[in-house]
Amino acid sequence: MKTTKNMLWAFVLMIFVSIPTMTAQDSGALTNEIKKEKSDLDQEKDKMKDKAKDKADKEKAKIKAKEDAMKDVRGDMKSDIDKAKGDAMSAMNDGDDKMKILKEKLAKAKTDKEKQEIMKMIEAEKKKTTGEASATGSATAKGEPSTGEDSDATTATGSNDNNDYDEEEGKGDVLKGKEYGIAKANKAKAKVEKRQKDLEDKKALVKNGRAKIAAAKERLAAAVESGDLSEDEIARKQKSIERAEASIDKLEASITSGEAAYSKQKTTLTELYQDKN
Amino acid sequence: MKILARFILVFFLVGMISCRDTKAEEEANQAAIEQIEAVESEVEEISKKIEEEANEVENSLKELDSI
Numbered sequence: 001m002k003t004t005k006n007m008l009w010a011f012v013l014m015i016f017v018s019i020p021t022m023t024a025q026d027s028g029a030l031t032n033e034i035k036k037e038k039s040d041l042d043q044e045k046d047k048m049k050d051k052a053k054d055k056a057d058k059e060k061a062k063i064k065a066k067e068d069a070m071k072d073v074r075g076d077m078k079s080d081i082d083k084a085k086g087d088a089m090s091a092m093n094d095g096d097d098k099m100k101i102l103k104e105k106l107a108k109a110k111t112d113k114e115k116q117e118i119m120k121m122i123e124a125e126k127k128k129t130t131g132e133a134s135a136t137g138s139a140t141a142k143g144e145p146s147t148g149e150d151s152d153a154t155t156a157t158g159s160n161d162n163n164d165y166d167e168e169e170g171k172g173d174v175l176k177g178k179e180y181g182i183a184k185a186n187k188a189k190a191k192v193e194k195r196q197k198d199l200e201d202k203k204a205l206v207k208n209g210r211a212k213i214a215a216a217k218e219r220l221a222a223a224v225e226s227g228d229l230s231e232d233e234i235a236r237k238q239k240s241i242e243r244a245e246a247s248i249d250k251l252e253a254s255i256t257s258g259e260a261a262y263s264k265q266k267t268t269l270t271e272l273y274q275d276k277n
Numbered sequence: 278m279k280i281l282a283r284f285i286l287v288f289f290l291v292g293m294i295s296c297r298d299t300k301a302e303e304e305a306n307q308a309a310i311e312q313i314e315a316v317e318s319e320v321e322e323i324s325k326k327i328e329e330e331a332n333e334v335e336n337s338l339k340e341l342d343s344i
Contacts, residue, residue: 177302181309188317195324202331209338216341223344237344244337251330258323265316272309 098125112182112273119182182273189269196262202255209248216241 102125106118220237223229229237 177306181306181313184310184313188313188320191317192320195320198324199327202327205331205334209334212338212341216344219344240337240340240344244334244341247330247334247337251327251334254323254327254330258327261323262320265320268316269313272312 106179115179116182116186116273119179119186123183123186178273185269185272189266192262192266192269196259196266199255199259199262202251206248206252206255209244213241213244213248216244 099122102118102122106115106122109115109118216237220234220241224234
């Protein structure tokens with residue numbers, strides 16, 4: 001009985017011993033499989049990495065090539081801009097000496113008339129300098145000539161709340177007080193003169209218009225005499241002639257009143273600082 | 278002491294006068310600038326009106342070409 005008991009215990013013990021061993025064997029096989037799969041995955045991963053790296057290298061090479069091309073273009077542009085700047089600076093330097101002399105004269109001037117004349121000279125010099133600079137700059141950089149209005153826009157800023165007048169933009173020199181007023185008056189006067197010149201074109205338009213109306217009237221009379229036109233057509237054409245005549249009369253009246261107003265304004269601007277001597 | 282008092286008085290008076298002058302000049306200048314700006318805006322208005330009327334004339338003259 002005791003032997004049987006011992007045998008049973010031995011059997012149970014064997015079972016207990018064998019189970020972990022079997023489990024270990026099973027787990028060993030699993031581990032091997034996992035390891036194999038892992039190694040496969042690692043290999044695939046490495047392959048993918050290599051591919052990605054190759055792709056990234058290719059992309060980098062492309063970007064670098066593009067950057068180099070851009071650098072070349074930038075270099076060309078920079079050299080062009082530097083050249084334009086150099087030209088502009090030389091033009092500005094030439095003008096600077098003249099401006100200094102004129103400023104000294106302005107400081108020494110006693111009467112307002114003298115000051116106004118010197119201011120005119122300064123304005124002319126300034127326009128010349130900025131015109132040259134912008135012409136060289138834009139011509140070299142863009143290949144386009146500059147206009148006089150551009151230089152006006154850069155040299156004189158009328159709407160300034162502090163009553164400072166930008167004498168030379170970028171240099172920090174500003175006109176103040178009376179000098180600013182004189183410069184502004186001169187600018188306004190130049191504008192009025194320009195408008196007066198524009199009126200001449202409008203006068204020419206009136207003259208041409210009158211001639212056209214006369215010719216149209218003659219043509220209409222001839223057509224009426226020949227009887228080619230119906231009454232409606234005649235009335236319509238007569239009406240358009242009358243409309244043209246009315247608009248020309250209106251324009252002529254505006255030109256006349258405009259001329260008077262311009263000359264009055266010019267006188268006002270001229271006398272504005274003369275009265276205050 | 279008397280000299281010092283006189284000196285201060287003169288200095289004070291000069292200061293007062295110079296301040297008043299500057300202010301008057303500034304006011305006059307401001308008025309002149311306002312006048313200039315008014316003239317400029319009037320010029321612009323007149324030229325705009327004339328320009329519009331000239332366009333009107335050009336359009337009406339185009340109609341005459343068909344006559």
